[in-house]
Amino acid sequence: MRKLFITALASTLFFMFCGSAFAHFGMLIPQKSIITPEKKSTELKLSFSHPFEGQGMNLVKPKKFSVFYEGKETDLIPSLKEAKVMDHDSFKIEYKFKRPGMYTFYMEPVVYPEPAEDNYIIHYTKTVVSAFNEGEDWNKPLGVKTEIVPLTRPWGNYAGNVFQGVVLLDGKPxxxxxxEVELYNKDSKYKAPYECMVTQEVLCDENGVFTFACPKAGWWGFAALNDADYKIEGKDVELGAVLWIEMLPYKNN
Incomplete structure (x- = not known):
């Protein structure tokens, strides 16, 4: 009995200090972050999940889904089609790029109730695509409720590069x-040695800036979490500023 108690206590302490492995991420993943003239379109998938573990959750049609290009926002909700990601309800779109430049895709979901945490979750999610290897002003905010503004160009990065961003809430650092940081472990290629390593964590500094080095190629999600200054049905609301970036491997000659 004493051994059983010690084992249970050790397990409890392990999870207390490691934190939960079940981090939520709004996901907005294109096939590629760089579009070439040979293929002028890409499919984007919208979902809500635990990306490293490959555990999906159902996503209802977003409250907002749009693309920003040269300061102009275009509504993409009418173009969404139902899809499945990780065997759960999601959406997809085939987007054709007509002009060179930087395209920022943005999703604001319907509020998600999370019984396990007794709260509500809203993840304001975005990703940036460079069409024909062009794009400037990638460090300008969209002006949404909360977001990560890149301090490192959000495309054309090698695996192992350091990525920096500043977290804005109501337009202020x-x-x-x-x-929270996770790799989209799409084919379950990788396994974390400990549960607390499924989700990496970093803190912003006093200026709202964070730094993280992405060790593997693939899509990396950054979810900056703050509590809203309001409640829904008396429960806390988690506001997530989520950004997805692609890290690419070096190619052999």
Whole structure:
């Protein structure tokens, strides 16, 4: 009995200090972050999941889904089609790029109730695509409720590069925000040695800036989490500023 108690206590302490492996991420993943003239379109998939573990959740049609190009926002909701990601309800779109430049895709979901945490979750999610290897002003905010503004160009990065961003909440830097980081482990290629390593965590500094080095090629998600200054049905609301970037491997000659 004493051994059983010690084992249970050790397990409890392990999870207390490691934190939950079940981090939520709004997901907005294109086939590629760089579009070439040979193929002028890409499919984007919208979902809500635990990306490293490959555990999906149902996503209802977003409240908002749009693309920003040269300061103009275009509504893409009418073009969405139903899809499946990780065997759960999601959406997809085939988007054709007509002009060179930087395209920022943005999703604002319907509020998600999370019984396990007794709260509600809203993940304001975005990703950036460079059409024909062009794009400037990638460090300008969209002006949404909360977002990660890149301090490193959000495309054309090698695996192993350091990525930096600043977290904004209501248009202002959010100091000491906790940022959860996960690799989209699409084919379950990787396994974390400990549960606490499924989700990496970093803190922003006093200026709302965080830094993270992405060790593997693939899509990496950054979720900067803050509590809203309001409640829904008396429960806390988690506001997530989510950004997805692609890290690419070096190619052999």
């Amino acid at each position: 959010a100091p000491f925000t906790r940022v």
